[in-house]
Amino acid sequence: MSYAVASYALVVGGLVAYGAWLARSRRRLERELGGPRERNHG
Amino acid sequence: MTATTPLRTWQHASAVALAVSAALWAFFVWRAPIDAMQGPIQKILYVHVPVVLGAYLGFFLTALGGGLYLWRREERWDRLAAAAAEVGVLFCTLVLVTGPIWAKGTWGRWWTWDLRLTLTLLLYLVYVSYLLLRSFTEGSERAARFAAVYAIAGLAVIPLNYFAIDLAGGRTVHPENLGRGSLGAGMRAPFALGMLTAVAAFAHLLVRRLEVGALRSERDRREAEAFREEA
Numbered sequence: 641m642s643y644a645v646a647s648y649a650l651v652v653g654g655l656v657a658y659g660a661w662l663a664r665s666r667r668r669l670e671r672e673l674g675g676p677r678e679r680n681h682g
Numbered sequence: 683m684t685a686t687t688p689l690r691t692w693q694h695a696s697a698v699a700l701a702v703s704a705a706l707w708a709f710f711v712w713r714a715p716i717d718a719m720q721g722p723i724q725k726i727l728y729v730h731v732p733v734v735l736g737a738y739l740g741f742f743l744t745a746l747g748g749g750l751y752l753w754r755r756e757e758r759w760d761r762l763a764a765a766a767a768e769v770g771v772l773f774c775t776l777v778l779v780t781g782p783i784w785a786k787g788t789w790g791r792w793w794t795w796d797l798r799l800t801l802t803l804l805l806y807l808v809y810v811s812y813l814l815l816r817s818f819t820e821g822s823e824r825a826a827r828f829a830a831v832y833a834i835a836g837l838a839v840i841p842l843n844y845f846a847i848d849l850a851g852g853r854t855v856h857p858e859n860l861g862r863g864s865l866g867a868g869m870r871a872p873f874a875l876g877m878l879t880a881v882a883a884f885a886h887l888l889v890r891r892l893e894v895g896a897l898r899s900e901r902d903r904r905e906a907e908a909f910r911e912e913a
Contacts, residue, residue, distance in 0.1 A: 643787040647726045647780045651733060654779075655883055658772050662890045669897035673904070 689893045696886035703882050707875035714872045723787040728872040730780040731860060732880035733773050738840055739884050740770015741809055745837040748830030760826045761899060763833055765891040767812050769884060774806045789855065798846040798856040805843050808836040821902065 707728075717724035747763030750756075781799070782792040793799065812832055819825030842849070847858050860873060 643723050643783050644725045647783045648729055650779050650783075651729050651776050654772065654776055655887070658769075659887060659890065662887070662894055665894045666890070666897060669894065669901060672901055673897060 689889050689896065692889045693886065693893070696882060696889055700879065700882035700886050703875060703879040707872065707879045710872040710875050713868070715866065715868045717866070720788060723784060725872075726780055726784040726787075727857075728876045730777065730784060731873060732876035733776040733780065735877055736773030736880045736884040737770050737777055737805070738844075739881070740766045740768075740773055740888075741805070741833075741837060741840060742766075743888070744770060744809065744812070744833045748833040751826060752830045757899065760830070761892065761895040763830065764813075764816055765888055765895050767809050767816075767833065769887045769891055771806070771809050771813060772887070773880070773884065774802070774809065777802060778806060794855060796855050797850040798843065798854060801839060801843040801846050805836075805839045808839055809833075812836065 711725060711728045714725065714728065716722055743766035744763045747759045747761075747766060751759035751763060781802070785794070786792050812829060815832065816825070816829055819828075844859070847854055847856060865873065
């Protein structure tokens with residue numbers, strides 16, 4: 641049973657970790673793009 | 683309205699589909715009968731087989747994106763290929779993690795150089811190499827063309843991998859593909875919902891990765907514009 645639980649935990653953990661990394665990347669890029677956009681309007 | 687707005691809509695829709703299918707899948711996996719031969723470890727197959735579908739989908743879309751890029755020369759198809767390869771490699775990693783855990787509990791060892799296992803490792807290495815190639819040659823149109831050809835050529839491993847059991851002619855320890863093997867009562871629903879959940883998870887992550895790709899592209903475009911203005 642522990643092998644099965646470990647498998648499900650690794651799959652869910654792997655997918656969630658990748659999703660979190662994508663969210664961090666998106667926020668960082670949006671911050672970077674927000675800067676030049678404000679300067680252009682200023 | 684920005685370039686990433688339609689992606690946000692797909693992101694929300696795929697998140698709802700993922701939440702619903704994952705909840706149903708978890709319920710049916712929990713309720714599925716314990717296999718008489720393998721015991722509880724057989725339940726690993728309800729997640730191992732669906733993540734294979736995610737890997738196949740990812741590599742198929744990588745080749746499709748590559749093909750469309752070669753045809754139309756539009757950057758968005760190259761971005762689709764890169765995004766699908768990354769998500770496909772993630773799913774293939776999960777295949778190569780869950781498979782050996784099941785093997786250890788069933789065969790008593792983590793790995794054997796069986797044809798199906800070897801071809802899965804080869805498929806993984808082909809697309810890991812694709813991602814490495816892209817990371818070393820980022821931004822070049824020539825590299826994008828080469829990556830597209832490489833992705834299409836790499837696709838040949840998928841049918842080899844899928845039909846490995848037949849190709850081995852009985853000299854394999856890996857279970858047969860679904861549909862030809864025997865699924866006991868109560869085992870169809872967790873497999874079907876697992877497939878649905880894998881497709882929903884794949885779609886959700888792909889859309890989010892496409893959004894990151896579009897933002898990276900916009901950043902690179904602005905940096906290039908600023909560089910030209912300075913020069």
